[in-house]
Amino acid sequence: MITGESGTGKELFAQAIHQASAYSSGPFVAINCAAIPKELIETELFGYVPGAFTGAKKDGNKGKFVQAHGGTLFLDEIGDMPLELQSKLLRVLQERMVTPVGGTNPIPIDIRVISATNQDLEKMIREKTFRSDLYYRLNVINLTIPPLRERKDDIPVLIDYFLDKYAFHIDKGKTRFTKSALQALQHYDWPGNVRELENVVELAVNLPEQEVDRHHLPEHITNYDNSHNYENSEFLTLEEMERMQIIKALRTFQGNITHAAEALNIGRTTLYRKIKKYNLVRLIDIGEGGGKNHEN
Template identity: 50%
Template sequence: MIRVGEPLSDVLVDTLDTIFDPIAVPIIIVDTDTTVVMINQIFADFLGQPKEEIIGKKVLEVDHNSRFPYVFKSKRPEIAWKHKFSNGKTAIVHRIPVLDENGEIAYGFGLVLFEDVKEFKDIIEKNKLLESALTYANKQLKEISGAKYTWNNILGSSDKMVQAIYVGRRAALTKSNVLLLGESGTGKELFAHAIHQASNRSYERFVKVNCAAIPAELLESELFGYEEGAFTGAKRGGKIGKFELANGGTIFLDEIGDMPLSMQAKLLRVLQEKEIERVGGTKIIPIDVRVIAATNKDLKQMVDEGTYREDLFYRLNVMSIEIPPLREREGDLEPLVYKLLEKLSEQLGKYVNRIENEALKAMQDYSWPGNVRELENVLERAINLTDSETILPIHLPYYITEVKQEQTLSKQGRTLKDFVEKTEKEVLQYYIQKTGGNKKQTAKLLDISRSSLYEKLERYGLE
């Protein structure tokens, strides 16, 4: 049994060498600290380095671009990963962290699947021809549908979020129109995707239209299509509209509150009669489309003000779902932060899995007017700024941390000097940690003399 912290024995290494060296596939095995313990001759030749010089080196010394350290931290394999080696060669590789019975890293196994990306692409093309018609058709239908998210992508355990998800799941099982209400950035589009994916239309198209992004004069032709010669600049043969494109599936009308009054009347007719007529056309086209609409505006108030049709509002408002803003989702922020850190770390290729308590508290005290979208942007910024696996208060925008700082100052009656000293101490702690206690390097990074650094470290008890 291989255990964490126990190096691979010489006998085992020799056995692995005997097994893998004759194999014509580049293979490498690294220890728990990413030291290379076995590499076969074909891999050494691929890297252009003598095999005996590679053994015993850290993998980053052999290939500066290696992602094994990241794979060990995430404990997740990377399969068929396109990788550019430091010698300039590009290949398709596997990196697999092998875990012991306690879930800790025992060793890492890697191999080069294809030494040439073109070879990999050729295999994929040939494989597509061998796929069964049913499997391939189902795959294509899912891709065409356009919906990417499911209920698994929506996180939340607060009362309001649980209620929204419950209503959404129930709505997905019906044929009724759905109206998603909520501030910008709350996740209305995610709900629309999830409702479509959970419905009996999931293999049909999911067509998205942003009503606010299309000029009023073009919206009708965009939704209903047009015939050839309908207007100057019309394409030869005409154009199919979004409703026709979504026939049998779902159309998601985002920012429905920005739709002009003239278009509201035409949309109402489509919802009532379940038929459309292209611009410049005379033919009535029957359609079967499920409508999911979304808005961050108060449609009821707009009805009262006369800027939104009451009959359209009630036609859309069959199954309404109110998605709460982040500030009203008590207890949801912390799990959201860690879920987004996991997602963004994978996207950015930079492993960050912790957030310091004071930074988290500052985020919890912030009102998040941009909701989850703003939270994701702030975390992406923080990941780009940190040099460690932890997000600190200094990695957050000042407009977030100042809220917490101002509250603390006012409650404790602290002076500006207190505030400045606290910030200075935090910065010193961060750079001492970053340099591993190297005072010369810390002083250089902070652009202060070493004597000044020693004085500050003594003052704040950081020696």
């Protein structure tokens, strides 16, 4: 299960997992559980046989599970799955068989299922709006994707990916961002995460210029001031403040645990434990004072 804020790129991660898996030669089929009307999601997922209901296609519909046979099914926004369908989804995952709506013959399926959500499913379980047995079935391996504002080093890589993607769509030569434009993009905190960045790159590719400068960017990005983000916001929890200080120290000392621990006035072991707690291992320098030395 992949968790993270809306727009952090959960589907991109799911596609990467698919491409690196034994199912990579099969299809990657994605469905957004929040985008489909409640009354249609069952037939979208499980399909239906001819004549299953008024208005059904004469040939029926395979459904996403059967379409993904031999590949990966990505269930985005799984927290929006209607409660009454969760038991049927659980049964399909357990039995690896799917019965179309209106049908009686189960169809065997061989797929990898990846789910994603931006909701607190454990809270939903306590509120009895999400089944605990389905949660534990899906949450075998959990990947939490940090928001883009906490992994700004990814911005140039993502920009290159989206530049190639949209340049190919409109058959345009390579667009490039100037250093000034890149600085503005890395200064911005991206409340819309990767999805917002993708929209900005798509806009840039559709400009007539091959080189995108700072003045080509939306004004809310070039005029952005992040100095007030925390001073004028609601109170943060102690854990949120601690996480922010650790991120600041690791970035200041380029991932060197020894120097960061000294600046925070805590021991290396304590800092490393907190780094793992807050999923910040990616910020550690692998050289002297970094994670590998600590573990060795």
